[in-house]
Amino acid sequence: MTAELLDGRATSAKIREEVTAEVEQLKAEHGVVPGLATVLVGEDPASKSYVGMKEKQCRQAGMHAVGVHLPEDIGQADLLAELAKLNANPEIHGILLQLPLPEHLDEDQALSAIALEKDVDGFHPVNIARLTLQGVEPTFVPCMPLGCVELLDRYGVLIKGREAVVLGTSNIVGLPTAMLLLHRGATLTICHPHTEDLGGTSRRADILVAAIDQPRMVKSDWVKPGAAVIDVGWSRVKDETAEGGYRVVGNVDFDEVLDVAGHVTPVPGGTGPMTIAVLLQNTLLSARRSVGAA
Numbered sequence: 453m454t455a456e457l458l459d460g461r462a463t464s465a466k467i468r469e470e471v472t473a474e475v476e477q478l479k480a481e482h483g484v485v486p487g488l489a490t491v492l493v494g495e496d497p498a499s500k501s502y503v504g505m506k507e508k509q510c511r512q513a514g515m516h517a518v519g520v521h522l523p524e525d526i527g528q529a530d531l532l533a534e535l536a537k538l539n540a541n542p543e544i545h546g547i548l549l550q551l552p553l554p555e556h557l558d559e560d561q562a563l564s565a566i567a568l569e570k571d572v573d574g575f576h577p578v579n580i581a582r583l584t585l586q587g588v589e590p591t592f593v594p595c596m597p598l599g600c601v602e603l604l605d606r607y608g609v610l611i612k613g614r615e616a617v618v619l620g621t622s623n624i625v626g627l628p629t630a631m632l633l634l635h636r637g638a639t640l641t642i643c644h645p646h647t648e649d650l651g652g653t654s655r656r657a658d659i660l661v662a663a664i665d666q667p668r669m670v671k672s673d674w675v676k677p678g679a680a681v682i683d684v685g686w687s688r689v690k691d692e693t694a695e696g697g698y699r700v701v702g703n704v705d706f707d708e709v710l711d712v713a714g715h716v717t718p719v720p721g722g723t724g725p726m727t728i729a730v731l732l733q734n735t736l737l738s739a740r741r742s743v744g745a746a
Contacts, residue, residue, distance in 0.1 A: 455713040458603045458682070460722040464729035467602075468513055471732045475514040478739060486739035487516040488546045488572070488731075489538045493531065493557065494524035499550050506548065509728050515735060516543065524554055531557060532565050539567040545742055546572030546735035551624075569741065572734035574598070580623065583631045592734050597629035599726030600661065600682050601636065609659070609680045609715055612637030617654055619643045619670070619703070620663030625684050629661050650674070662703035670704040678714035684723050 478484050488510045490503045503519065510517040520534060538547050547570045553559050563575050571579055574594035582590040604611060616638035620626035626642070634640045638659065643650055654660055654674040660681045662670050667687040675681060685703030702719030709716055717723055740746035 455681070455710050455716040456607065458607055458680070458715050458717045458722060460599070460603060460717060460725040463603060463606050464599075464725035466606075467726075467729040468509065468732060471729075471736050472513045474736055474740075478736070478743075478745065479514070482743045482745060484739055484743055485514070485516045485543075486546070486735050487518065487541075487544045488548065488735045489518040489520055489541075489544045491520045491522065491534065491538070491547065491549045493522045493526060493550070493553055503550050506728055506731060509732060510735070513732050515732070518544065526557075528557055528561065531562055535562065535565045539565075539570060542742075544570065545738040546570055546731075548573045548731065549575075551575075570738060572731060572738055574628070574734070575624070580628070583628055586635070592737075593632065594624065594628045595727045595730040595734065596625050596684065596723060597632050599730045600629055600684065600723055601632050602730060603682070603717065603723070603726060604659070604680060604715075607715060611659065613639075614658035615639045615641070615656055616659040616661070617641045617643060617657035618661045618663065619650070619654065620661075620665070620684075622663060625663040626661075629663065629682075629684075633659065633661075664703050666703055667701050668703070668705040670709065672705070672708040672712045675709050675712045677712055679712075680715040681709055681713045681717065682723065683717045683719050686719060686724065 490506055492503050507517040507519055538544050547566050564577055566576055568576055568591045571592055574592040579590040579592055582588045616633040618626055618630040621644045630640055630642050643653055651674045655676050657676055657679055660679055663684040667689055681704055683702035683704040687701055688698045689701050691699035700720050737746055
């Protein structure tokens, strides 16, 4: 058996097409252009590259993209003032604060300062709290977890009634993904560094989400035959045969797992592209809500 790829590149391209068409419809019917503001503090190359990709895809979808680039040594009060300006700007429907922030800044306070109706990244503490409650919908769901579930849906992977195991408890990926799967009717196990017999626990999963920041940790004997495997990892490992002397790999040993799983995400090209696509969906949703069209 060879697993079917959960192709994030192809799926995200389809989502961007859908968003672009809906943006044009929103412009025609309500005269509103969805606006996304990205806030970057400092000069981290990876963050700058990622923000640039978000802004580029935003513009390609017909949206208005505003980049706010702030100095590394900005104070907390000045950062909060910049966020307040964006909250008050009616042309901005989504605000994305690129993480991590420099160590001298209070990340939780900054995320809390973003207006709930513009928190398209889904990291406001209130949105995260709502995600843990039954019968309460967050204003927005974090993009990476929502992208993972969107991939499962678009490839027809059943969630309700299945056993799901999430490896990792981060606030950004592990816990929100676990909550989404639980709300969709999965029987849930969350694993952490104190979990005994990680391999045995993982082998029970019909849906296995690896978000543990350990390259190629999940081997074929951790995977139940036919399971859907979502790999959220991204690591550079040395490889003299690859261009640049390194290769990007995930938390899953892809070559091994490919012959056991029913579905598997590649790295790169799996969950990564979905994150930006879902960000565009959330920004469009915010703009539609602003005119009562959602």
